Amino acid sequence: MHVRTLLNKLEVYKSFVFCDEHFEETEGSLPSILVNIRPRKGARGQCPECGRLCATYDTQRQRRFEYKPLFEFKVFFVYTPRRVKCPFHGVKVESVPWGSGKEQMTNSYKHVLSRWAKRLSWQETARIFETSWDSVYRAVESVVSYGMQHQELDDISxxxxxxxxxxxxxxxxxxxxxxxxxxxxxxxxxxxxxxxxxxxxxxxxxxxxxxxxxxxxxxxxxxxxxxxxxxxxxxxxxxxxRFHIMKKFNDAIEQVRRDEYKALKSQGVNNPLIGARWTMVKRPENHTEKQAATMKELLKHNLKSVKAHLMREEFQRFWSYTYSACALKFMNEWITRTLRGNIEPMKKVARMLRRHTDLIMNWFKPKKRLSSGxxxxxxxxxxxxxxxxxxxxxxxxxxxxxxxxxxxxxxxxxxxxxx
Ligand SMILES: [Zn+2]
CATH class of the missing domain: 3.30.420.10 (Ribonuclease H-like superfamily/Ribonuclease H)
Incomplete structure (x- = not known):
């Protein structure tokens, strides 16, 4: 079977024919397969600007376009581009269906590289295909730029x-x-x-x-x-x-823990907060067994960090309300209580909640809850x-x-x- 028989199954070009193929020896690696392409008899060339089929004018130098590798052989299309005389755009180098502009890679090869580059790093892709990082980048960029021009933007709500x-x-x-x-x-x-x-x-x-x-x-x-x-x-x-709001709570807990840790350390007393960073930030249901034990131990001490942790846990209830009026009442009570307390980072969170109350309450408005994650x-x-x-x-x-x-x-x- 000829390589061109395979190619005819994969690539259908109405105005071009794969005419023959041969090996070209390459020093130090496998030979490359060169496939010659010529225009079909009587086929006119296509203007790159408007796509019109036009009379041909002259030919340019022979060019190579890299195709997908076959087994482990590199494959190149060899073609001598013609220049066409478009009545609207003058004399131009014809456009060809397998490639574009001065790019050396064929479109098919670019898609193969781009698909692999989704799964592997670009460096890795380049190594597998024995090509450069730059080629992989250009392949991905060209596929992305096509996609951006053709993406559907209607019906986004x-x-x-x-x-x-x-x-x-x-x-x-x-x-x-x-x-x-x-x-x-x-x-x-x-x-x-x-x-x-x-x-x-x-x-x-x-x-x-x-x-x-x-x-x-x-x-x-x-x-x-x-x-x-x-x-x-x-x-x-x-x-x-929701995620961003709860992140403010976590940042506050971390701030409280850090300050308290420093204070305990400078007093030189037994510091129960050593190694408790993630126990503090994580929600109790996500605690590992060890973290649950640490938490139990921490609860015995009168620590601001623990208080901050519990305040956040209490606030979680906010998200489970069905009626926004109840949720609002709950939030206002939480804010008032927190502002009366003495944990400054948590007070900051309370003030943030108060400042953005309207937008936060929008959470309850859509009929179907938006996926917060x-x-x-x-x-x-x-x-x-x-x-x-x-x-x-x-x-x-x-x-x-x-x-x-x-x-x-x-x-x-x-x-x-x-x-
Ligand atoms: Zn034209």
Whole structure:
């Protein structure tokens, strides 16, 4: 069987024929398979600008396009591009269905690289295919850019926004996710976390009509996000994410524990807080046996840290209310009690709750509860991508990697039949 017989099964080009194939010896590795392609008799060339079939003008130098490897042989298409004379665009190098522009990789090869790069690190992918990291990056970027241009943005009614620190906290990315059931994915990310950045998403990506169709925006308490949501998605209910609110409690507990730990240490007394950091932050139902024992021991002491921990546990009840009026009453009582107490970080949380009461109460408004973990789940995945892309020097690479993994972007049809 000829290689071209296989290729005819995989790639159907109406105006081109695979005419023959041969080996080319390569020093130090397996020979490469070169497959010659020529235009079908009488077939005209396609203008790269408008897609019109035009008369050919002359030919250029022969070019090679790398195809998917076969067994362990590298495969190249060899073709001599023609120039076409388009009545509207003048003399141009024809477009070919297997590749684009000056890119040396065929579209098929780019998709293979990009699919592997989803499962492995880009470095690993490059090693397996005996190519460069840069080629893998270019392949992924081209697939992502196709997907971005063809992604469906209609029918999105719920979005979530959050920030992620990158480059060791020197920079931030604003991440916008679609949260609708079955459509959860990364919609957009922009560098920075100020109002201007988030506004770009509504104005440049979504457009006014779709922005006005948004029903729910799930966000953290970052003022810029709250402000832009109000202005750009006026019909949306802004819901403060449960996860972010509880995170403020955890931060407060940690602050109390740290201060108390230091104070006990300086007094030189027996310090029960040694090794209790996670016992304090974790919820009791998630405690390991050892942590449960530590907690039991800690309860015997009169510690502010323990008090803070218990205050958070008490507040958890808030989320289980069905009637918002009861929830509101509960929260106000909690706030009053806490503000009368003497644990400053917890008082800070209470003041935060009071400041954002309206937005927090929005939690109870949707008929069907929004999945509070959705934003956090997507954010965790994003952080994993960022960790895996350790060594990326530019935000641009990182953004390509994030969309590649979390964008759920459409891919072009494997067999391109555009001429
Ligand atoms: Zn044209």
């Amino acid at each position: 719920q979005i979530g926004v959050d920030e992620i620190a990158v480059f060791r906290g020197h920079k931030y990315l604003s991440m916008v996710y679609a949260l609708d059931e079955g459509k959860r994915r990364l919609l957009w990310c922009g560098e920075g976390r100020d109002a201007k950045v988030f506004r770009k998403f509504f104005q440049d990506v979504l457009g006014q009509k779709r922005s006005h169709d948004i029903q729910y925006v799930c966000s953290n308490m970052w003022a810029a996000y709250l402000k832009v949501t109000k202005e750009e998605a006026p019909n949306a209910l802004n819901i403060l994410d 959705a934003v956090e789940g997507l954010n965790l995945k994003a952080k994993l991508v960022i960790r895996k892309s350790f060594g990326f020097r530019s935000i641009k690479c990182l953004v390509v990697a994030l969309f590649h993994t979390l964008g759920n972007l459409p891919e072009p049809n494997r067999t391109h039949r555009f001429c």
